[in-house]
Amino acid sequence: MNKMDHISAIQSYVYNKFAKDGSGHDYYHMRRVALLAGRIAKLEDAEVFVTEAAGWLHDVDDRKLTDSPEEARKERDEFLEGIGVDYSTRKAIGVAIQDVSFSKGNTPITIEGKIVQDADRLDAIGAIGIARTFAYGGSKGRPLHSELSGEKELASIQHFYDKLLLLKDKMNTETAKMMAEERHNFMELFLHRFLQEWNIDY
Numbered sequence: 001m002n003k004m005d006h007i008s009a010i011q012s013y014v015y016n017k018f019a020k021d022g023s024g025h026d027y028y029h030m031r032r033v034a035l036l037a038g039r040i041a042k043l044e045d046a047e048v049f050v051t052e053a054a055g056w057l058h059d060v061d062d063r064k065l066t067d068s069p070e071e072a073r074k075e076r077d078e079f080l081e082g083i084g085v086d087y088s089t090r091k092a093i094g095v096a097i098q099d100v101s102f103s104k105g106n107t108p109i110t111i112e113g114k115i116v117q118d119a120d121r122l123d124a125i126g127a128i129g130i131a132r133t134f135a136y137g138g139s140k141g142r143p144l145h146s147e148l149s150g151e152k153e154l155a156s157i158q159h160f161y162d163k164l165l166l167l168k169d170k171m172n173t174e175t176a177k178m179m180a181e182e183r184h185n186f187m188e189l190f191l192h193r194f195l196q197e198w199n200i201d202y
Helices: 003-018 027-043 048-057 069-082 087-098 111-122 126-139 156-162 164-170 174-198
Strands: none
Touching: 003 027, 003 048, 027 048, 027 111, 027 174, 048 087, 048 111, 069 087, 087 111, 111 174, 126 156, 126 174, 156 164, 156 174, 164 174
């Protein structure tokens, strides 16, 4: 298998795992992250195959999506070995993935990991980020918004203030920083309008 064949096999692997996800962490999220990471990798002189493969696979062991992250990582590595990805490349993909998650609060140690983290964060903001926020909130039974103490903190709108509006300033690469500006501005416009309509104030 060449690298294009490897990517095609990885794509099918991810589709079979996440095609039916309704939380905003579906196959199309993985696809957007992978393609965006590949594009940024070319601009940032990173290893494109490792970056794109890590983008496709970055959520395979996410605790939000699996009860056993360790088993998911083992299965991922066995899959990569089975399609002929060599050990050093498998290792590089794993290292690129390990610190991507926002909740861990870490910055990946490799440029490929930094790029995947940027691509994942870019997919959490802007129009797609807004849609994903409400998809995830709905999957967890969370209200859109609330003014009640104890409920407000769990609402989907609060997630913008707790995380999404912070992401613009947490991008690693210059390419992602530029991309994040427009998406961030769109979220601010959305929130302004949302709160106007929520309060019948327009």
